[in-house]
Amino acid sequence: METVTLTIDGTQITVPKGRTVLQAAIEAGISVPYYCYHPGISIDGSCRVCIVKIEKMGKLQTSCSTVCTDGMVVHTREADVVEARAGVFEFLLLNHPLDCPVCDKGGECPLQDFSYTFGPAESRMDFPRRVFDGEGVKADVDFGPTLMLNRNRCILCTRCVRFMKEVDGDAQIGIVDRGAGSEIATFEERGVHSLISGNLMDVCPVGAILTKDYRFKTRPWDNPGVVDTICTLCSKGCNTSAWLKAKPEWARGSQLIRMTPRFNADVNNYWMCDIGRFTYHWAEGDTRLRKPMLRPSTSPGQAPLEPAAWRDVEPKLRDRIQDAGSQDPASVRFLVSAHASTEELYVLKQLVEGLLGNDGARAVTVTWTRSDKRQPEGTKFKVPGTDAPNVNGAKDLGFEVGPGNEGMPDLTRLRTDVEAGRVKAVYVLDPGPDGSIGDVSWLVAARRSGTLPLLVVQGVLMTELAAAADIVLPGTAWVEKDGIFTNDQGRVQASSRAIAPPGEAREDWQILVSVARSLGLTMPYETSNDVRRALATSKPGTGYAEADHLLFTRPVPARNWLQASNPSERWKWDFLFQDLPPVKGHSVQMEGVPAQETSIPLKPVG
Amino acid sequence: MSFHPKMEYAPARFHKSARTLPDPGGDFTYTAENQAKFDANVQRYPPDQRKSAILYALYLAQRQQGFLTRAAMAHVAGQIRCTTADVEDVVSYYTMFYTKPVGTYVLNVCRTLSCALLGAERVTEAISEKLGIKVGETDASGMFTLIEVECLGACDRAPVVMVNDDWEERLAPEQVGEFIDHVRAKGRAAFTGCHLHKEK
Ligand code: SF4
Ligand code: SF4
Ligand code: FES
Ligand code: FES
Numbered sequence: 001m002e003t004v005t006l007t008i009d010g011t012q013i014t015v016p017k018g019r020t021v022l023q024a025a026i027e028a029g030i031s032v033p034y035y036c037y038h039p040g041i042s043i044d045g046s047c048r049v050c051i052v053k054i055e056k057m058g059k060l061q062t063s064c065s066t067v068c069t070d071g072m073v074v075h076t077r078e079a080d081v082v083e084a085r086a087g088v089f090e091f092l093l094l095n096h097p098l099d100c101p102v103c104d105k106g107g108e109c110p111l112q113d114f115s116y117t118f119g120p121a122e123s124r125m126d127f128p129r130r131v132f133d134g135e136g137v138k139a140d141v142d143f144g145p146t147l148m149l150n151r152n153r154c155i156l157c158t159r160c161v162r163f164m165k166e167v168d169g170d171a172q173i174g175i176v177d178r179g180a181g182s183e184i185a186t187f188e189e190r191g192v193h194s195l196i197s198g199n200l201m202d203v204c205p206v207g208a209i210l211t212k213d214y215r216f217k218t219r220p221w222d223n224p225g226v227v228d229t230i231c232t233l234c235s236k237g238c239n240t241s242a243w244l245k246a247k248p249e250w251a252r253g254s255q256l257i258r259m260t261p262r263f264n265a266d267v268n269n270y271w272m273c274d275i276g277r278f279t280y281h282w283a284e285g286d287t288r289l290r291k292p293m294l295r296p297s298t299s300p301g302q303a304p305l306e307p308a309a310w311r312d313v314e315p316k317l318r319d320r321i322q323d324a325g326s327q328d329p330a331s332v333r334f335l336v337s338a339h340a341s342t343e344e345l346y347v348l349k350q351l352v353e354g355l356l357g358n359d360g361a362r363a364v365t366v367t368w369t370r371s372d373k374r375q376p377e378g379t380k381f382k383v384p385g386t387d388a389p390n391v392n393g394a395k396d397l398g399f400e401v402g403p404g405n406e407g408m409p410d411l412t413r414l415r416t417d418v419e420a421g422r423v424k425a426v427y428v429l430d431p432g433p434d435g436s437i438g439d440v441s442w443l444v445a446a447r448r449s450g451t452l453p454l455l456v457v458q459g460v461l462m463t464e465l466a467a468a469a470d471i472v473l474p475g476t477a478w479v480e481k482d483g484i485f486t487n488d489q490g491r492v493q494a495s496s497r498a499i500a501p502p503g504e505a506r507e508d509w510q511i512l513v514s515v516a517r518s519l520g521l522t523m524p525y526e527t528s529n530d531v532r533r534a535l536a537t538s539k540p541g542t543g544y545a546e547a548d549h550l551l552f553t554r555p556v557p558a559r560n561w562l563q564a565s566n567p568s569e570r571w572k573w574d575f576l577f578q579d580l581p582p583v584k585g586h587s588v589q590m591e592g593v594p595a596q597e598t599s600i601p602l603k604p605v606g
Numbered sequence: 607m608s609f610h611p612k613m614e615y616a617p618a619r620f621h622k623s624a625r626t627l628p629d630p631g632g633d634f635t636y637t638a639e640n641q642a643k644f645d646a647n648v649q650r651y652p653p654d655q656r657k658s659a660i661l662y663a664l665y666l667a668q669r670q671q672g673f674l675t676r677a678a679m680a681h682v683a684g685q686i687r688c689t690t691a692d693v694e695d696v697v698s699y700y701t702m703f704y705t706k707p708v709g710t711y712v713l714n715v716c717r718t719l720s721c722a723l724l725g726a727e728r729v730t731e732a733i734s735e736k737l738g739i740k741v742g743e744t745d746a747s748g749m750f751t752l753i754e755v756e757c758l759g760a761c762d763r764a765p766v767v768m769v770n771d772d773w774e775e776r777l778a779p780e781q782v783g784e785f786i787d788h789v790r791a792k793g794r795a796a797f798t799g800c801h802l803h804k805e806k
Contacts, residue, residue, distance in 0.1 A: 133623065146616065149623075151623075170689060171689045174692060174694055
């Protein structure tokens with residue numbers, strides 16, 4: 001790799017050729033502010049706050065658009081730079097409403113953070129500020145199905161415009177008018193309609209673009225837990241962070257507060273889609289299963305399901321499964337969602353092989369759904385068709401998955417057998433959201449009519465299928481367990497337990513282990529890592545060989561994420577290790593004055 | 607417009623922007639002649655730089671119907687193969703594109719530094735007084751529209767007013783009334799811009 005060496009603030013820095021001065025400074029931990037620069041989109045050079053002094057260059061230069069050259073000498077803290085930069089901040093704040101107390105970005109806002117550090121203490125502006133549609137909440141206008149736009153707060157960095165043009169591929173946002181009249185707008189005020197629109201909130205460095213899902217829901221300092229995990233709503237497996245709300249008075253409400261993307265150059269870059277970002281409420285919704293349920297009578301539709309204790313359900317389940325399989329063990333069949341983690345599939349595989357011998361996997365039908373996602377042709381973030389995270393995991397474990405991620409699962413064999421009355425019991429494993437195992441109305445009908453004598457559903461939601469079941473076992477959603485999933489590139493990725501399963505719900509691998517044990521099989525697993533260890537040993541030389549070394553994270557403490565601040569700035573922590581945003585209260589204008597002993601030790605999150 | 611396979615959108619119960627939108631306008635397509643002109647012009651640019659033809663495309667549309675409606679912008683977007691937002695971006699940026707009907711003569715008064723120092727503000731006032739209109743309006747006869755623009759690149763001859771595509775230089779506030787009367791009487795022949803002398 002070709003490198004160049006330059007000096008920034010007296011420190012010699014060697015960076016790969018082609019880096020800009022701003023990137024070099026960030027990598028070296030020298031704090032230089034920026035707004036229009038974002039590593040995932042093109043360079044614009046419009047906000048001017050990243051100005052630095054470069055020796056032998058006449059004027060101050062924007063560091064985001066100046067490429068490093070050998071021997072360059074850069075100053076970011078000299079008096080003229082400090083003054084000019086403060087001037088730029090003064091201009092940026094001319095029309096900014098400074099309504100931080102009611103702004104959802106407040107507390108994790110680069111405009112706040114950088115202004116505190118680099119801006120002037122006061123504004124000299126004594127003309128009225130420009131306001132659109134009024135002050136405060138009235139300034140919030142509808143910006144499409146997922147977003148709100150507050151034009152008063154916008155600093156016209158054009159990150160959103162470039163995101164739509166370059167990443168989404170459909171430039172729906174433009175700047176209308178010019179100069180002091182400029183505003184961010186869509187044609188005919190249609191708003192932004194895109195499958196990846198939620199990223200605009202992360203991209204926007206101020207509180208101008210907010211998601212309807214997140215705004216007014218919490219304040220950043222009230223959700224101090226962040227868990228690095230992955231999204232499991234399609235086969236892409238975006239790396240994400242789950243944010244948790246942690247106020248005592250809300251302890252009984254939902255805890256998940258938002259999902260944000262986490263940088264991974266190989267999978268999702270800095271982005272995630274709206275499906276993954278906004279579809280998390282189901283895990284803590286009203287239809288969530290919290291207790292095992294049992295239908296007292298064996299004839300279908302007779303008695304309603306009743307909550308029961310695990311210790312009562314387990315023997316019943318064992319008896320009825322044994323009963324169903326007494327004539328032909330192969331008449332007990334499994335319908336498994338590709339939302340199941342690899343641990344669960346691994347335990348299931350041992351279970352069926354224990355019951356049915358080596359071709360036990362034939363008793364298992366893996367299911368998922370596909371949907372058409374409308375996206376512009378030129379999009380750089382393609383959301384795949386398959387709506388399940390682990391089709392490849394099932395395939396790698398030797399389950400029949402037909403065309404895999406490229407097509408639909410084939411349920412005809414199971415369906416014909418069920419409808420012909422050849423199946424005595426169906427055990428469903430469905431840890432995904434409602435509808436993620438596809439259309440199973442035929443299974444409901446078969447149970448209702450009695451063609452199918454036993455239906456067991458292990459899942460997380462009271463779906464139509466669960467309502468028709470004889471035994472319902474509450475499992476766990478992806479945010480409630482450590483699990484591994486293999487995405488469509490074949491990458492083995494980890495999703496971490498962020499919240500505790502509600503009520504008496506148990507982790508799905510545990511349920512399967514206890515079912516297997518009750519049926520007389522040996523299952524030497526006490527933790528999910530035991531399962532991963534066994535999986536790793538059974539698959540040397542594959543992506544699973546390291547499965548027991550995957551990193552599962554737990555909520556990071558508030559202190560660390562405060563430094564990580566704005567989710568759109570998380571990439572710095574994940575790969576650049578810069579101490580940005582600056583520790584509040586420290587001002588460059590006061591450099592030379594000894595810093596107080598209030599600084600927080602800086603280290604990357606995770 | 608819903609394209610999320612399963613997700614329910616936030617219901618539309620939010621404050622809508624009060625921005626003044628350009629006129630929607632009726633159906634718009636280029637005349638055959640203009641279409642031919644556009645097709646010829648767009649050839650000048652490499653296929654991946656098609657957007658470079660946008661100003662020309664907009665001028666064609668504006669000449670065809672006098673001003674630009676949303677329908678015209680949508681038509682241009684189709685021709686250029688960019689989005690309507692891109693087109694509105696350009697239209698709203700340049701002062702020479704009109705989103706309302708304008709008079710025969712559009713008086714663009716420069717209000718940037720040199721002209722401002724030499725009384726551009728009073729030029730604007732004089733015009734408004736003479737025609738009884740405010741900035742952005744068209745007079746009753748439909749002949750004149752008054753707008754303010756930024757530097758016209760003729761600072762050495764300030765204060766400058768650009769009438770349609772021609773400079774009218776050193777137009778002191780006191781001369782405005784007379785100039786307007788001349789234009790009314792003689793049309794373009796009343797213009798005195800120095801570039802016209804060169805043309806001759
Ligand atoms: S809305 Fe946000 S991202 Fe877009 S230009 Fe304004 S400040 Fe930048
Ligand atoms: S693309 Fe797939 S994995 Fe990524 S956020 Fe969307 S649904 Fe989740
Ligand atoms: S970050 Fe360099 S000009 Fe905006
Ligand atoms: S300032 Fe008026 S033409 Fe330049």
